[in-house]
Amino acid sequence: MVKSGKAKKTGPLAQSPSHLMHRALQLALDIYAEEAGSDGPTQRQFAVMEAVxxxxxxxxxxxxxxxxxxxxxxxDLVARMTTKGLLARERSTIDARAKAVRLSPEGLALLEAARPRVAAADKRIMALLPKNRREGFLEMLSDLAVTADAAPEAARAEAKLAKKAAKEARKAEKAARKGGDLPKKVAKLKKAKAPKAGLPKTEPAAAVEPETVD
Structure with missing residues (x-):
């Protein structure tokens, strides 16, 4: 049986959000397991069935x-739930390449039986907090969930921008190289057209008439 404790710990871990959230998750899952029972769905199975x-x-x-x-x-979860007969998969009417998921009669029965147990678990978890802090707690959890949902899309957008920036940088570098080669080409062209140094120009020799003997 999970019991609430009032003593607060000190030290580096007491100031670590990731550690505290992990501890809170462990507590929540323990309470969920106690209320759902060994014959009930896991928390993730319940989430999938509720979504479907x-x-x-x-x-x-x-x-x-x-x-x-x-x-x-x-x-993997959907595959195992399908094997257990809780879910059924069929070809999607919207996307022929995808499989749509629906609840089987057994899955629906399990979901309906689990709902009051899950509600009891949620009630126990919220009861661990003072009444005046429960609403704010849920709001913070909701904000974190929204951020987590947006993270993959944000990561894709960031990667796209980085790829575009790298492409523009390569273009700029290529243009800079071309610009640097232009003066060299002009100098080479001028050198080819200029007269060769060190060879003085000479006038053509006048024609010499042969002497005549009287």
Missing amino acids: AAREGLTQTDLVRATGIDRSTLA
Whole structure:
């Protein structure tokens, strides 16, 4: 049974957001596991089923956006849930290359049974905080989730800008090299047209008439 503690720790880890968030996640998952029970879905399975129930016919790409689960983990998760008979996959009517996901009757039954248990877990987690801090806590978690959802798109946009900047830099470098070669070409051309030094010009010799003998 998970119990709340009031004693606050000190030291470097007490000032580390990543460490504290990891500890908080462990606590939340422990509470979830206690409430969901051994026969209930895992937290990620529940998230997938809720997302599919909210909008049937989602592709795996849609589920990545809806749940925040990374693509490879989600693909493995959907495959295992399909094998268990909780999900069914069929060709998407929107994209023929993709597979749409829907809940099976068994999956829907498991979801409906799990909902009150998950609600109880959420209630226990929120009860660990003072009432006047619960709303702000949820807002901060929501803001972090939005940032996490936007991160892949932001990374792609940043990579695109970096690629464009590198391309422009290569163009500028190439233009600079061409500009540097131009004076050399002009000098070479002038040198080719100039008369050779050290050879004085000579006038053509006058014709000498042969002497006549009287």
